[in-house]
Amino acid sequence: MEELIKLENIDAGYNGSKIIENISLSVKENDFLGIIGPNGGGKSTLIKVILGLLKPSSGNITVKKGMKFGYLPQFTSADKKFPISVKETVLSGLLSGKKLFRPFSKKDHEDAEDLMRKFDLDGIQDSPVGELSGGQMQRAFLCRAMVSHPDILVLDEPNSFVDKDFARDMYQILLELNGRMTILMVSHDTGVITSYVKNIACINRTLHYHPGSDITSDMLEKYTCPVELITHGSLPHRVLRSHKIGGAK
Amino acid sequence: MIELLSYQFFVKALITALMTSVLCGLIGSYIVSRRIVFIGGGITHTSFGGIGLGYYLGINPVITAAVFGILSAIGIKAASDKADIREDSAIGIFWALGMALGIIFIYLTPGYAPDLMTYLFGNILMVSIYDIWLISVLGLTASAVFYFLFNEIHSIAFDEEFAKTQGVKVGLINYILISIIALTIVLNIKVVGIILVMSLLTIPQTTASIITKNFRNMIFLSVIIAIISSFSGLFISYFFNIPSGASIIFCSVIIFLLVKISNSFFLFFSK
Incomplete structure (x- = not known):
């Protein structure tokens, strides 16, 4: 698989403050990478660095030459x-x-x-x-x-404003598209993300890459991923590997 | 009324009104849609410093005002993007600085500044052939820029970050547009004056946006409304012997009210 984007030891933030630190990540062709993390953990900052909208304060980013980006910004109040x-x-x-x-x-x-x-x-x-x-x-x-x-479709919280019916359709469309393009999706909805993505990265200032799409209790404990979303999630068909009772905080 | 057209000064004023309307209709549509009216106000008042400097140095105040206008436009953007100053604060500071410098320079200039009032309140009957040329060249340039880069400009105005991800030269186009805005403002100061120039860039556009939600149509309608306002204002100013700048703006507000009221009636009865 060809490498489309490579980040090495990236620090980035706004006005001198660091939001994300020492991030290394490689996105390969045809990947469907889900990025999860708590609010303020740097999900959108990472996306902005990848899209070239925000210059990292240190580190290297390499993007395959001539690559076309598709971008769905976070649903804020469009004018x-x-x-x-x-x-x-x-x-x-x-x-x-x-x-x-x-x-x-x-x-x-x-x-x-x-x-x-x-x-x-x-x-x-x-x-x-x-x-x-x-x-x-x-x-x-x-x-x-x-x-x-586009060669890569970057989606920032695509499920935040759609109704439930369309959310399901949308994920089906994304799966279909994934045959032709790489997808990078940021979401706080850890329940849904696990059933569609191929790989998961968890970001909370620093980033941890997890091949495969299961959310393990290990991830939850060590990297302070948004636990409450998982324990309270009402979405069916979620499998948590080696999930000890009382293991997750 | 026909004999008016035999006066050269009146024909010059009509041509100026026409070119100004095209320029302001176009640029104002961008300013209003993008919600940067306050930046326009900042540029307008900062350029007063340039007018003062022009008097002090004894050169054409339009030239120094243009320099001040463009520098303030770039300065406001740089202050908010790079120096971490909130944009509205940066505008307020430039606004005050320009007015202060203008007053200082005029005070330092020996003698009385004879046509200072022209710059504050404008006088379309006093524009020179040279001014008409400048406005026409700028009008043509702006029209060409909007014609050839319409989709890029439209996209940047709506969602700058997305346009960047599509490889649009956002920085360059922004600087071209802000320069055109600054020059538009400065050249129109002579026509309606510092105090009223922003209204030429906002009232016809706001009127147009009541009627249409399409950016292209909004530009065309703004130009037409601006032409009607400036022509009727010009005739009223002649017959009632009142300052032209004020009567042009007064007409544009009347048109705005008429459109707004009839639109409300229309909506009420079509329910």
Whole structure:
């Protein structure tokens, strides 16, 4: 498997403070890597470093040449009044392949329209994005992230704003996409993540990589992963390996 | 009314109003959509320092104001991005510094500053051929930039981080746009004055955004509304003998109110 991204001893943060420390991570082709960790543990910071949005204060990052990123940002309050339609939003995911000074090509429009049809957005493609429901908006942003057929799809908390039905569909779509592209997903939802990802990394200032997708009690104890989410989780079909009673704090 | 067109100064004013409307309609749509109206206010008032410096050195105040305007735009961005100062605080500091410098320079300049009032309140009837050329060249440049980079600009304005991940030259395009904004403001100071220049960049755009939620249409509508405001303001200022800058802004507010009220009626009855 070819290595797409390699991080070596990365320190990064904002305004001189370190949020993440000494991170080394390698993301290989066709991986489906889940990154979990507590709030404020540095999940989004790590993603920003990987995407090149935040310069690390020390360490090395190597990204395969010419790699295309698809990015689904954390669902914050997108500017509800900004004049941009659903279709324009999806099309903006094709800017990396568009020639400068030229409009989007006919194929770009067709690709965007096909994807919107698949995600049930074709009826509202001219609506302003700010007027959509949370679930519709998330679908529009997911379309924007994947319309360019990126080499790697980076998702920051993709399940935070979708309804339960669409959440299941979305994970099915991601599994399907994983045949063609690498996926890197940040989530606080440890229950769901284990049933879809191939590998897990746990980040709480420092990072620990766990090949395989089981969450072990070892991970919970040593690396202070969000235990409460696991003990209180109501999602079925979760297997915790070597889970001792009273073992997890 | 026809005989008005035989006066050269009035024809010049009409051409200026037209070019200003195109420029402000376009740039203002970007400013309003991106919610950087306050940055525009900061640039406007900082450039007053440049006007003062121009008087003091005895050179065209428009040139020094342009330098101050662009430097303040870059300074505000750098202060908030790199020096960890909150953006609104940085704007407030530049705003005050520019006004203070302007007052100091004008005080130090011997004699009375004759057309200082022109810069504070503007006078579209006093613009020179040179000013018209500058506004026209800037209007054409801005139109070309928006025409050829429309999708990039639209995407950056909506979600800068996402645009960066797609390899869009966000930094470069931001600097080009902020320079165009600074120059637009400075060149329009002569037309409507420091005190009113921001309204030309916000009122027609806000009116347009009541009618359309499409960025392209918003730009076209803003330009048209700006043209109607400035032409009607110009005629009113002539017939009632009141300052042109104030009457142009007054007309744009009246149009805003008319559109807002009729839109509310429309929504009420279409329910």
